[in-house]
Amino acid sequence: MMGSLKKSKPSSGQIFIVGIFIFYMILPIIATYIFSIATRWDRTILPEGYSLEGYMEATTNPYFFITLKNSLVLSVASVLVSLFVVVPTVYWVHVKLHSAKPLLDLLMILPFGIPGVVLALALVQVYNFQPISRSPLLLTAATVVFTMPFMYRSVSNNLAAVDIPTLTEAAQSLGANTFNVLWRVIIPNIFPGILSGSLLVFATVFAEFTLARLIVGAGFKTFPMLLVEYTRKDGTIAAGMSVISFTIAWIVSLLILWASGKGIKVSRESIGAR
Amino acid sequence: MRQSSKNRNRVLSWLGLLPFLLFCLAFEIVPILLLLRDSLFTRAGELTAANYQGAVAPLYLRSFWNSIKLSGITALLGTTIGLVVGYGVFRWPSKRVQDSLIALSDVTTNFAGAPLAFAFIIVLGSNGLITQFFLKYLDIKLYPEFSVYSLSGLILAYLYFQLPLMVLLIIPAFGGIKKEWRESATNLGANTYQFWWNIGLPILAPSLIAGFVLLFANAFGAYATAYTLTGSKLSLVTLQIGFTITGEVLHEPGIGQAMAVLSLLIMGTCIAIYQVATSRARKWTRG
Amino acid sequence: MMTYLELTDISKNFGNVVAVKDFNLSIKKGQLVSFLGPSGCGKTTTLRMIGGFEIPDSGTILLADEDISKIPPNRRGIGMVFQSYALFPNMTILENVMFGLKMQHKPKKEMTSIAEKVLDLVRLQNTAKRYPHQLSGGQQQRIALARALAIQPRVLLLDEPLSALDAEVRVALRGEIRRIQSDLGITTVYVTHDQEEALSISDMVVVMNNGLVEQIGTPQEIYRKPDTRFVATFIGTANEFHGIVTDSENVKAGNLVIKTSGLHNFSIGSEVVALVRPENVEVFDQKPTDSMVNVVEGDVDTITFHGAITRLGINAGGKMITADVTITGRNILSYHQHVWLSFNPEYCKVMAEK
Numbered sequence: 084m085m086g087s088l089k090k091s092k093p094s095s096g097q098i099f100i101v102g103i104f105i106f107y108m109i110l111p112i113i114a115t116y117i118f119s120i121a122t123r124w125d126r127t128i129l130p131e132g133y134s135l136e137g138y139m140e141a142t143t144n145p146y147f148f149i150t151l152k153n154s155l156v157l158s159v160a161s162v163l164v165s166l167f168v169v170v171p172t173v174y175w176v177h178v179k180l181h182s183a184k185p186l187l188d189l190l191m192i193l194p195f196g197i198p199g200v201v202l203a204l205a206l207v208q209v210y211n212f213q214p215i216s217r218s219p220l221l222l223t224a225a226t227v228v229f230t231m232p233f234m235y236r237s238v239s240n241n242l243a244a245v246d247i248p249t250l251t252e253a254a255q256s257l258g259a260n261t262f263n264v265l266w267r268v269i270i271p272n273i274f275p276g277i278l279s280g281s282l283l284v285f286a287t288v289f290a291e292f293t294l295a296r297l298i299v300g301a302g303f304k305t306f307p308m309l310l311v312e313y314t315r316k317d318g319t320i321a322a323g324m325s326v327i328s329f330t331i332a333w334i335v336s337l338l339i340l341w342a343s344g345k346g347i348k349v350s351r352e353s354i355g356a357r
Numbered sequence: 358m359r360q361s362s363k364n365r366n367r368v369l370s371w372l373g374l375l376p377f378l379l380f381c382l383a384f385e386i387v388p389i390l391l392l393l394r395d396s397l398f399t400r401a402g403e404l405t406a407a408n409y410q411g412a413v414a415p416l417y418l419r420s421f422w423n424s425i426k427l428s429g430i431t432a433l434l435g436t437t438i439g440l441v442v443g444y445g446v447f448r449w450p451s452k453r454v455q456d457s458l459i460a461l462s463d464v465t466t467n468f469a470g471a472p473l474a475f476a477f478i479i480v481l482g483s484n485g486l487i488t489q490f491f492l493k494y495l496d497i498k499l500y501p502e503f504s505v506y507s508l509s510g511l512i513l514a515y516l517y518f519q520l521p522l523m524v525l526l527i528i529p530a531f532g533g534i535k536k537e538w539r540e541s542a543t544n545l546g547a548n549t550y551q552f553w554w555n556i557g558l559p560i561l562a563p564s565l566i567a568g569f570v571l572l573f574a575n576a577f578g579a580y581a582t583a584y585t586l587t588g589s590k591l592s593l594v595t596l597q598i599g600f601t602i603t604g605e606v607l608h609e610p611g612i613g614q615a616m617a618v619l620s621l622l623i624m625g626t627c628i629a630i631y632q633v634a635t636s637r638a639r640k641w642t643r644g
Numbered sequence: 645m646m647t648y649l650e651l652t653d654i655s656k657n658f659g660n661v662v663a664v665k666d667f668n669l670s671i672k673k674g675q676l677v678s679f680l681g682p683s684g685c686g687k688t689t690t691l692r693m694i695g696g697f698e699i700p701d702s703g704t705i706l707l708a709d710e711d712i713s714k715i716p717p718n719r720r721g722i723g724m725v726f727q728s729y730a731l732f733p734n735m736t737i738l739e740n741v742m743f744g745l746k747m748q749h750k751p752k753k754e755m756t757s758i759a760e761k762v763l764d765l766v767r768l769q770n771t772a773k774r775y776p777h778q779l780s781g782g783q784q785q786r787i788a789l790a791r792a793l794a795i796q797p798r799v800l801l802l803d804e805p806l807s808a809l810d811a812e813v814r815v816a817l818r819g820e821i822r823r824i825q826s827d828l829g830i831t832t833v834y835v836t837h838d839q840e841e842a843l844s845i846s847d848m849v850v851v852m853n854n855g856l857v858e859q860i861g862t863p864q865e866i867y868r869k870p871d872t873r874f875v876a877t878f879i880g881t882a883n884e885f886h887g888i889v890t891d892s893e894n895v896k897a898g899n900l901v902i903k904t905s906g907l908h909n910f911s912i913g914s915e916v917v918a919l920v921r922p923e924n925v926e927v928f929d930q931k932p933t934d935s936m937v938n939v940v941e942g943d944v945d946t947i948t949f950h951g952a953i954t955r956l957g958i959n960a961g962g963k964m965i966t967a968d969v970t971i972t973g974r975n976i977l978s979y980h981q982h983v984w985l986s987f988n989p990e991y992c993k994v995m996a997e998k
Contacts, residue, residue, distance in 0.1 A: 093449055100445040101458065104520070108465045111476035111517065114486050118479045124486075172377040180370045190381055192632070196624045197389065198578030200598040201617045205388035207602055208395065208610075224384040246728060252697055253730035253788075255718040257744030257795060267743075271734035292470050292581040297602045311471045311585050314478070322479065325472035336464050 112329060119322035137319035146309055154306035157219065157295070158288040161226045162281045168227065169234045170277060174269070177242045178251070191235045194228055199293035202228065207298060219303045222295060226288045233287065234280035241276025278342040286335040290328060389621070396614035408611035412619060417612065420592040421619070424577055427508065427593065431515040432572035436565060438516075439523025446524060447531040459528065462521035469518045474585035477514045481505040506587055514582055519572050526571065530564035530638060560641055567634035574627035577620070594620055648673035648831050649694070649799055654703035656689055663689045665855045667703070671848070674829040676822065678842035681852035682878070687835045688803055690852075694833060695801050696720050707798060718747075723792030727804045729784040731776035737763075737787055738772040744795035762790040765824060782813040789821065793828070800825065800832040806841065814838075818845055839879050843867065851875050873917065873995050882919040883965050886997060889914050895994065899961065903937045905989045915997035922955065924991035925967035928984040929977070938992070940965065940985045944977055958983060 093101075119137055121130030141147050176183045194202075206225055207217065215221050247269065254264045270277075292307040310328065313321035396408050411417070449455045480486045483500050491497040504510055534557055542552045580595040589596070594616055601613025647670040654667040664686040671677050679687035692698040694705060696717030705713050712720050723744075731740050738759055745755040763769045766786040776784055785805055792800060805821070806814040822845040825832050836842050842849050843863040851858040851866060851874070858878075859871045870876035877884075887897030889910045895902045895918050902918050910916060932939060942960030953968045956977065967985060969977075977983070 091450055093445075097445040097448060100442055101449070104442045104445075104524075105458075105461070107517070108461060108521065110486075111473070111480050112468075114479045115472070115476045124484075168377055168380050172374060175370075175373045180374065183371070183374060190377075190385075192628060193381075193385060196574070196621065196628045197385075198580070198595055198598075198620055198624065200578075200580050200595045200602070201392075201620055202385075202388075204598055204602050204613060204617050205392040206384065208614075209388040209391050224380075228381075228385050245733070246730065249726050249728055249730045250732060252695075252717070253724065253726060254732070254743070255697075255716075256695060256722060256724035256801075257791065258718050258747035259743075260718055260747075263747060268732055268734075272732070287467070290467075290470055290472075292584075293599075297599055300603065307471055307581070310475075311581075314471065314475045314585055318475075318479075321475050325475055328472050329468075332464065332467065336460070340460065 115322050115325045115329065119319060119326045121319070137317075137323045140317075141320045141323050146304065150304045150306045150309040153219075153303055154289050157223065157226065157303075157305060158285045160223050161230060161288040162284050164223060164227045165230060165234045165284050166277070166281065169231055169280075170238055173235060173238045173242065174247075174273075177239070178247055187235075191232045194230075194232055199229065199291075200297065203294055203297035217299055217302060219299060222298045222303065225294045225298055226291060229291070229294065230284040230287050233283040237280030237283060238273060238276040241273045241279075245272045275342050279339050282335050282339045282342065286332055289331060392614055393618055396611060396618050398611075408609065408615035409619075411609060411612040412615035416592075417597060417616060420594050420597050420616075423508065423592055424594040427511060427515065428573045428576035430512055431519045431576045432569050434512070434516055435519030435523045435572045436569045439520050439568065440527055440561075440565065442520065443524045443527035444531060447528050459525065462524045466518050466521040466525065469579060470581040471585040473517060474514060474582045477505055477510065477517070477586065481510060481513065506590060508591060511583060511586055511591065514586060515576050515579065519576065522575065523568050523572060526568045527561075527564060530561055533564075533638070533641070534560055563634040563638035563641070567631050567638065570627045570630045570634065574624050574631075577627075578624060646672065648675075648708060649833075650704075650706040651690070651694070652704050652706070654690065654693060654700045654705070656686075656693060656698060656701050662855045664693075664700075667857060669850060669857075669860065671831060671833070673831050675847040676825050676832045676834060676845060677848045677850060678834045678836060678846040679850050679852060680836060680839060680842040681858075682837060684854075685852040686855040687837075687850075687852050691801055691803055691833055691835045694799065695722050695724050721795070721798045723795060723797030723800045725785070725788050725792050725800070725802045725805045727807050729776070729781070729788045729808075731784055731788060731791070733776055735775075736772065737768070737774055737776070737779070740776070740787060741791045741794050743791065748795065758794055759790075762794045763787075765793065766790045766820070781809050782817055785809065785817065786820070789824070793824070793830075798831065800830050802832065802834045804835055804837065806836070806838075814841070821845070843879070851878065853878070870919075870993065876919050876993060876995065880921055881966060882921050882993075883925065885918040885920070887916060887918065889916055893989075898963070900938075900940060902992060903989045904992045904994055907994060910994065910996070916994050917997050919993045919995065920987050920991060922966040922968040923953070925965065925985050925987050927956065927958075927967050927969050927977075928986070929981070931984055932986060936986045937989060938987050942983065942985070944979055944981045944983060947977065947979065958985060960985070 117130060118124060120133050120135060122132035122134050122136075124130040172187070176187050202225055206221055210216055210221055250268055250272070251264055254268045259267065290307060291305070292311065295303070295305040296308055296311075306324070306328070310321055310324040313324060397404060397406075413421070446455060446458045449458070478485065481488060481499075482505050485505070488499050491499055505513075538556055538560075539552060542556055547555070578595060580599060583591070583593055583596060584599070587593075587596075589600075598613050598617050598620070601610055601616075649669075649671040651667055651669045654664060655662075656664045667686075667690055669677070679690060681687050689698060693700050696712070696715065700713065704711055707720070707722075731737075732743065735743070738756075741759045741762060742755045745758060750758075760769065760772075763772060766789055768783060768786055768790070771779060771783065771787070776787070779787065785808075788805075802821070806817055809817065818841055821834075834842070834846065843866070846863055848860060849863055849866050850860050853874050859866060859875045861869075866875060867879055870879065876882050885895070885897040885900065885902055887895040887900075887902065889907055889912050890896045890901070891912065892907055893903055893905075895904060895907070895916055897918065904918065907916075931941075940958075940960045942958040942963075942965065944956055945959040945964065946955075946957035948955045948957075952970070954971045954977075956967045956969060958965045958967060965985060971977070
């Protein structure tokens with residue numbers, strides 16, 4: 084920590100600044116939560132009445148469960164594809180092909196430089212033939228490309244914190260074949276990274292609107308797409324759906340914290356955050 | 358004898374990378390390259406710059422200018438305010454509180470998109486919570502001068518996820534300013550301002566540049582928030598490109614492609630600057 | 645005792661770099677052999693070739709007369725202890741120790757009994773249910789040793805096992821390793837850069853430098869009869885006197901005429917260096933009798949207290965000579981004191997100036 088004095092209380096300036104920050108961050112969220120259970124809220128500071136009607140009405144709409152299901156399927160599919168594509172590659176490069184690491188790093192930075200709309204445009208124009216044109220499959224490929232860096236960073240940090248080569252040799256010297264090395268030693272030790280990465284990919288894809296709308300559109304409506312529709316139709320239901328989105332995101336964040344916390348206790352400094 | 362088997366091993370090793378490379382090529386690299394190619398050709402197949410000329414025609418130039426303005430302002434505000442907030446969090450004495458604030462930032466920076474836009478409508482819309490508050494308690498009429506559906510509304514909404522991003526970036530940068538530097542500066546006679554002016558801020562500078570550039574790129578490429586909040590009222594580059602795909606606007610697809618390529622150039626420059634700045638920051642704070 | 649582990653003409657290159665060249669060694673069953681040398685001398689590479697983690701470019705490795713060069717590391721029956729302990733973080737201590745037995749598909753009862761026995765051996769029976777990160781470095785290394793011993797390996801390999809530990813722990817643990825090794829009679833190869841470690845526990849020492857073997861011998865031989873300049877200066881310290889052979893016994897080094905115990909291998913006029921260890925340099929506070937040979941005079945420049953001995957640096961007309969003495973009540977020395985040094989020709993080792 085900087086500064087020579089060990090402070091026990093924050094200064095008033097600190098409290099003010101951080102307080103405003105917290106207020107700015109939390110207010111919209113709380114307002115959304117309240118709006119979703121408000122009967123009428125356009126004339127007063129606080130709502131005129133409360134009711135759960137919005138939620139009940141939402142669940143009667145058949146599209147509600149269809150879009151929820153679609154989003155869940157899309158998210159799970161993205162996680163699975165990402166696991167199969169990214170995890171073995173990261174492990175392979177880390178252990179057998181270290182010279183390829185700069186290439187891998189570069190490829191994992193690329194998605195950050197491609198806006199969702201641009202990726203959507205490129206994919207839609209290239210894959211304009213059946214059966215992949217404007218399909219959920221294409222969308223899954225797009226979401227995987229988009230979220231690759233998250234899975235990569237999570238697994239890669241975990242790999243770096245564990246001395247894979249030495250553990251591998253130790254296991255081999257004790258008679259383990261390749262399968263046993265992977266199954267009993269490697270995977271259990273990188274599991275926290277895989278778990279965090281999967282949760283992050285899940286949460287990001289669940290909330291993804293741009294790619295879903297532009298690549299498939301009405302053919303495969305996702306939860307965020309329905310939400311946007313309701314923002315123009317019925318505010319209360321839109322707020323209710325926002326609440327559901329927020330809540331899922333919160334739960335996933337907590338799970339990620341728990342997953343990386345239960346990570347291998349090597350040393351606190353070596354476990355990457357995020 | 359052994360040399361050739363070693364070479365064979367190396368080739369086999371690279372083969373292990375193949376599935377991943379194929380995936381990237383198929384769904385990332387090749388489509389983008391084709392996009393680039395198509396933007397340079399007319400429908401008839403002739404090499405042309407017409408698409409790019411069209412992309413900077415007054416109508417579309419305005420959208421570039423809006424996007425740049427929006428990204429620049431939110432990046433600047435995000436960087437400066439984030440710097441101050443970040444310092445406040447960094448110096449917070451209780452580690453528990455500090456960790457919670459970092460967790461809060463972590464979560465809120467991912468809250469972009471439709472739910473965020475809608476939340477801002479609830480708070481700052483024409484009948485919004487804060488709007489009413491200003492009216493009833495401070496006797497200030499925000500509307501119609503201000504509208505959450507305008508550029509200024511968008512700035513406030515973007516700031517919501519820009520600010521925590523900067524906070525997350527700058528806190529480790531503060532951590533990189535070693536205690537010993539402050540102590541030896543004091544020992545040599547410097548006061549707080551002199552320390553920050555001569556040592557602290559220059560050390561932070563690469564991280565600040567990296568943060569600014571990252572925030573700029575983050576805002577420039579955003580779509581969902583703007584779409585939800587403004588629909589088609591405000592012209593932004595990402596929205597225009599979106600219209601190209603959905604066919605909501607009638608113009609040569611080539612123009613959409615040209616705009617996409619120009620966007621990539623802008624984003625690419627940001628990322629390049631970001632990489633240089635972060636590696637510089639890391640170099641200084643390592644030894 | 646017959647030769648149990650034999651390395652013949654082993655060489656290994658990494659790209660253009662020669663890591664090990666023409667390495668030859670015969671180890672008898674039950675011996676503890678150390679590979680000793682500075683970083684980059686090839687000792688770890690050679691060890692890893694025995695373990696199967698590197699493949700030699702040329703040469704053969706025979707274990708009990710069986711060529712093991714082609715056998716993968718997980719089937720050589722060789723136990724390995726790593727510098728970083730390499731305990732599996734996701735398993736308890738007991739699970740770690742049983743791992744090798746599990747790979748051999750031993751029945752559960754047998755596994756548990758062997759594991760407990762081996763934990764007994766390293767005196768860490770009560771850690772069975774804990775996890776590696778809960779143990780200290782020294783304890784983790786003992787568990788690593790137990791884990792390697794559990795599979796009853798034919799050869800035990802240790803790669804700088806104590807380098808990561810505190811000095812105190814190192815001394816205690818190396819004694820324990822030697823005790824266990826000796827009790828079990830297990831053939832062991834021990835890599836270290838710490839000469840004190842190598843000299844104190846080994847049956848044989850292989851001194852290496854730049855990929856080549858400098859000398860193979862018992863600790864006493866290495867110390868008292870170094871074959872090469874490198875061994876003489878790497879092991880212990882030595883005073884160096886550079887000079888020319890003047891006759892069958894003497895070397896003229898500057899103003900000093902050094903009498904040796906015989907220079908039959910050197911022609912007159914050849915450039916040599918005479919080496920004398922500090923403990924063989926006697927120090928007098930008065931001019932000794934004329935019958936003493938190899939007398940040098942100078943002033944005490946540095947005095948360093950090392951507990952049992954005190955190391956003196958004496959400035960003899962510009963040349964610094966190191967002498968180790970035991971200080972008793974009667975012979976306290978002080979800075980700038982004028983002293984006389986002498987050493988017996990027997991303790992003077994002469995080598996060619998390369």
